[in-house]
Amino acid sequence: MSKTLLDIKDLVVEFPSRHGDVIAAKNVCLSVESGEILGVVGESGAGKSTIGNAVMGLLERPGRVGGGEVFLEGEKISGLSQVQMRKIRGKRIGMIFQDPLTSLNPLETIAKQLIGTIQTHLGFNDADARERAISLLDQVGIPNPSERVDHYPHQFSGGMRQRVVIALALCAEPEVILADEPTTALDVSIQAQILDLLKKLVREKGVGMILITHDMGVIAEVADRVAVMYRGVVVETGPTAKILGNPDHPYSRSLISAVPRPDVRLHRFPMVESIEAAGERKDLDLSTHWLGKARDFGQSDGPLLKVDNLEMVFKTGGMFGGGSSIVRAVDDVSFDIRNGECFGIVGESGSGKSTIARLVTSIYKSAGGSINFAGTDLTKIKKRKELNVHRRQMQMIFQDPFSSVNARMKVRDIIAEPIRFHKLASSEKETRQIVDDLLDHVGLGAKAAVKYPHEFSGGQRQRISIARALATRPRFLICDEPTSALDVSIQAQILNLLKDLQDELGLTMMFISHDLPVIRQMCDRVGVMSKGKMVEIAETEELFVAPKHDYSKHLISLMPSYTGLMNKEDAQAEAGQAEAS
Amino acid sequence: MSDISNERSSFLTRFRESDLWWNFKGSPGAIIAATVTFLMIFGAAFANFVAPHNPFDLATVDLFDALLPPAWEDGGKASFLLGTDDQGRDVFSTILYGSRISLIVGFASVGFAAILGIAVGLVSGYAGGVVDSILMRIADVQLSFPAILIALLIDGVARGIMPRETHDELAVYVLVIAIGLSFWVQYARTVRSSVMVERNKEYVQAGQVIGLPDWIILVRHILPNVMGPVLVIATIQLALAVITEATLSFLGVGVPPTSPSLGTLIRIGNDYLFSGEWWITIFPGGALVILVLSVNILGDWLRDALNPKLR
Amino acid sequence: MFKFVSMRLLQSIVVMLVVGLIAFGLFRFVGDPINNMVGQDTTLTEREALTESLGLNDPFLVQYGRFISKAVQGDFGMSYRLRQPVSGLIAERFPATLELSLISAFIALALGVPMGIYTAIKPKSLITRGFMTLSLVGISLPTFLIGILLILFFGVTLRWLPTFGRGEVVDLGWWSTGFLTASGLKSLILPAITLAIFQMTLIVRLVRAEMLEVLRTDYIKFAHARGLSPRLINFSIALRNTLVPVITIIGLQVGSIIAFAIITESVFQWPGMGLLFIQAVSEVDIPVMAAYLLLIAFVFVVINLIVDILYFVVDPRLRVQS
Secondary structure, X not given: OOOEEEEEEEEEEEEEEOOEEEEEEEXXXXXXXXXXXXXXXXXXXXXXXXXXXXXXXXXXXXXEEXXXXXXXXXXXXXXXXXXXXXXXXXXXXXXXXXXXXXXOOOOOOHHHHHHHHHHHHHOOOHHHHHHHHHHHHHXXXXXXXXXXXXXXXXXXXXXXXXXXXXHHHHOOOOOEEEEEOOOOOOXXXXXXXXXXXXXHHHHHHOOEEEEEEOOHHHHHHHOOEEEEEEOOEEEEEEEHHHHHHOOOOHHXXXXXXXXXXXXXXXXXXXXXXXXXXXXXXXXXXXOOOOOOXXXXXXXXXXXXXXXXXXXXXXXXXXXXXXXXXXXXXXXXXXXXXXXXXXXXXXXXXXXXXXXXHHHHOOOXXXXXXXXXXXXXXXXXXXXXXXHHHHHOOEEEEOOOOOOXXXXXXXXXXXXXHHHHHOOOOOOHHHHHHHHHHHHHHOOOOHHHHXXXXXXXXXXXXXXXXXXXXXXXXXXXXXXXXXXXXXXXHHHHHHHHHHHHHHHHHOOEEEEEEOOHXXXXXXXXXXXXXXXXXXXXXXEHHHHHHOOOOHHHHHHHHOOOOOOOOOOHHHHHXXXXXXXXX | OHHHHHHHHHHHHHHHHOHXXXXXXXXXXXXXXXXXXXXXXXXXXXXHHHOOOOOOOOOOOOHHHOOOOOOOOOOOOOOOOOOEOOOOOEHHHHHHHHHHHHHHHHHHHHHHHHXXXXXXXXXXXXXXXXXXXXXXXXXXXXXXXXXXXXXXXXHHHHHHHOOHHHHHHOHHHHHHHHHHHHHHHHHHHHHHHHHHHHHOOHHHHHHHHHOOOHHHHHHHHHHHHHHHHHHHHHHHHHHHHHHHHHHHHHOOOOOOOOOOOHHHHHHHHHOOOOOOOOHHHHHHHHHHHHHHHHHHXXXXXXXXXXXXXXX | OHHHHHHHHHHHHHHHHHHHHHHHXXXXXXXXXXXXXXXXXXXXXXXXXXXXXXXXXXXXXXXXXXXXXXXHOOOOOEOOOOXXXXXXXXXXXXXXXXXXXXXXXXXXXXXXXXXXXXXHHOOOOHHHHHHHHHHHHHHHOOHHHHHHHHHHHHHHHOOOOOOOOXXXXXXXXXXXXXXXXXXXXXXXXXXXXXXXXXXXXXXXXXXXXXXXXXXXXXXXXXXXXXXXXHHHHHHHHHHHHHHHHHHHHHHHHHHHHHHHHHHHHHHHOOOOHHHHHHHXXXXXXXXXXXXXXXXXXXXXHHHHHHHHHHHHHHOHHHHOOO
């Protein structure tokens, strides 16, 4: 029988602030047994990471433990002094951080960092410690460890560095490992490898692991049990299959239903009782309203956007007179987007998908090829004025809701800027009316106009961004990872909003994402990007059911296996309804 | 109309609710420093009304009052609180008039350096490429030379190209240019690195997608977002500029004794240090230190307040 | 390594040529060389003859080249004010400035760096608060005022230490040193402290800021999470990572100590290059100004070069290709 290793009882963590104490964790009870992975899942601000730091006695100022107890193998470790805690950190509880690029000391070799940690806890002599360091690297899957051990961190790739981080956490054979978003900073294919490694280590060594993440797919992949956190409270704990399949708590239900389904396409995301009120959308009468008017763009036959043999290169390096190298960010890419469709582009980070968006909108200059928009080759246009005629018809929604709106401007001025610049309204009064209507239309409410962006959450800011994009009355909308920085429940709202807008306004969309389930929910056709090349273009369903190119097959195979709340029959029934409606 | 007043009041409320103001209320050091700075600026600006004497009106200055000690020492006169200098001028009044010149030079040179530096930084950061390389190489070279040396050189050049009388008349302008030209690099480098961060942010690309010309993006969008660090530098550099001016004047290459700044006053007083008339030096020196210290405390506080991470 | 250093060397030469151009510009265009060499009653033809014989009618580049090649050989012309060769004047005063600067740099670094590290590691301690308050006062005290206060206290009131000059010096070949006599050492104390204090406070603040920056990084947090001892974390990991920016700071500060020597020398009538320079500025003695500028630039370029090479030694990211 497996024994309980770490037992957290009624843990309270507080952060004193200007507006009184903020309770980051409230009476949290968690326990983990040997050979078990406990997933702690929740959206940003739920207090997941705080728990790990509190257990380790590493809370950042001004945070403090306000109550509760922590036991390690029955022995109380909460309230120990820093000196006593140092014998537990690393030795009995290991910790893995999110970002492998910043977790390692850049000035020391891997050997030195490993040996330092081993000697601190195990008192080995130099030769033994080095031998152990090499065997640890071997265990975490670093090829050729006896040579690699003497390399510096910058000589390893991101995934390899995360393996080194794991090796460092394993130095003294700890009983418990706390992994805080260990795969979030990694690409999907590397993510899968690291998860496999963690799973293998837990099973082989019989350690208990608490895996903190926001990613339901990761939970489905490796966790034995799951604790769902919401605003500092553990609302539900249970076996993974139960929590993902049939949770009791309403928050868990809404959280899980908001996760995009990888297995089947739904017309809309189920609306969720979420953290953040979605805001009432006031429908505008588009037949008479400004936003609906003048949509009579010259209807040309054929695709709205036709991209042929597009090329883009970046120069890198050359800082210290060393050889600079050329990266083909976009390499001979051709595709077209038909009127009214949603075309998806999917790929891992660095595959060049965002570069395509910036080439199409003329933010970057292409190195070759042509971009035909409504029959005009944009790459041939030299004058800004001429280009602006076309730019007005295409707008873009960006990834990061915090940097995509100018924090120093009022919401009204942010949205009015394109209207004023392109002189789309006859008077300032009309402009203001239009801005108010747009804010109503995206579900923020006209009152938002006089506020500044910092008063809004990420999801609300993304709505501001959408309103700004609509303010030029575009017919072509580019969405560059519009929800990848958002929590799943907010993501569902924003994706629904985009679907509604597309229907109402007859928008043509280019939808860029690394998230396959999201692509499946949003797009009619998909292009798969890898290393600057578009390796496959297919109807969405066709791609998911029968991918042709090896890379597409690889990507699809990495997709999280989890299939959402309902069982298969229900899902099919709903899919049928969606098609009927 | 009501709309506008409404928005203005909302700005005031915003300021009152802002973390900056809250932070300010909670740091006694910053409040004292701000009060002292304000009083000294006020005293300097209205020296004509505040000062008990006009030390530069020859009709009222009496040589019989020369070298009087402060009022509380033996032989001091109540009407000359901090004593008098060798020409019978009231030290307290000369300090007020002197800080006026010190502050004028300080503010003007910081303003000049800021405008020049921000412009270079914006262009350099946004344009990148060759323009950036050339501007930043110049900045690098200049930065490796201390400001005081460059200011001295520029002053020397000014002396070389104009006759002595003209130079004395224009001394204040020469100082402003000399100090300004030696201080711009800090702004340029800070603004440039901020611009290089901001330029890749998506709100700038949103502006480009709308079709806004580069200069609108620079001035309307990027500039307001890089002003935080500029404000911090400007405060700290005001202190440095006042010190630099005082140093140059002390070395005898700043403003002439006919319209002395704090530095000039200290230089004049320095000659009397050994004969025991310490007050002619120490009081202007004290005023200088208090002014600079207050501004430095404000600068430190501002940097911490705008950059909560750094505490 | 070789490539890196030679690139830097090349850059340094370019910098020196540019500074040379400025110095030449000063020499040729700011002060009128002829006016400074002849009396009021010299006739126009005599002036022209002199102009011709000095080569002042030659093309700009030729004159610039001649200026540079003379400068390389140590010939900077005659001082207008003192009517002596500039190179001799400088050689005479160089030891005084160097001795003062070295001692001050030593004081500033030996005290400033440890204080900066201490205040970063123990941010809440009482001593830190004391240090920080002192450093705030320190950067608010102009160097010349520190000098005056020290003179007033130790020189005028207590009469312990001399307040001007170098005291007795001993000639060792062309080098005159104040290190070997009691009066020379005593004379050195006040100017060295004066020069060191401002730089020291700056160093404390800069080192502290850099160290705090490093202490906030993820790899420090990860080191704590592995249970490493604070001593190992602070002094092995954090300190080494702080060293990279601190080397730059030290380089810049050593440079600025030489520049700030101008002020100290002026306050204490220290017979060094700075005093010579300041007199040259007020009297528009262009050849001295130009020579001083070139010499200082040379010192700075050498310091920067050393800093670059030290970077290379400290940071494996520059040394080892990924």
